[in-house]
Amino acid sequence: MSACDHCLSRRDFLAAGTAAALTTLLAACGDGATAPATINATVRVSDYPALANVGGMARLSGTSTPVAVVRSATATFRAFSLICPHEAGSVGISGAGFLCSNHGATFNASGTWTGGQRTTNLREFQVVFDATAGTLSISS
Numbered sequence: 001m002s003a004c005d006h007c008l009s010r011r012d013f014l015a016a017g018t019a020a021a022l023t024t025l026l027a028a029c030g031d032g033a034t035a036p037a038t039i040n041a042t043v044r045v046s047d048y049p050a051l052a053n054v055g056g057m058a059r060l061s062g063t064s065t066p067v068a069v070v071r072s073a074t075a076t077f078r079a080f081s082l083i084c085p086h087e088a089g090s091v092g093i094s095g096a097g098f099l100c101s102n103h104g105a106t107f108n109a110s111g112t113w114t115g116g117q118r119t120t121n122l123r124e125f126q127v128v129f130d131a132t133a134g135t136l137s138i139s140s
């Protein structure tokens, strides 16, 4: 047994370092080119007149990441990231769904990709509706 049997050889050290770097890089890349957006916000439904009726959609203002809310039922709301899952383009409300201005990906009001540039569905955030307070708590 040599004095350094428990030591990493230079080659083993470099191989381990390369593997760790690749693992970190792949984890950062995820399934697309976008970094995960986070949000933790509470908004009043009454601040967004478009949300007064079922089917209404509104882009929220003042949030840490661009978000749209859809009123999918009387007491049910859904929130979607407006960062395109393709290449992080800006997604906007378009008709009864969403459109990415970069390459034309379209999504329905459930955030499901429907056409244009092939990509995944919009990222959905958690929404808790407090009917008494008339507020939505949105979190990632």
Ligand code: FES
Pocket: 084, 085, 086, 087, 088, 089, 090, 100, 101, 102, 103, 104, 105, 117, 119
């Ligand atoms: S960035 Fe949205 S379709 Fe390409």
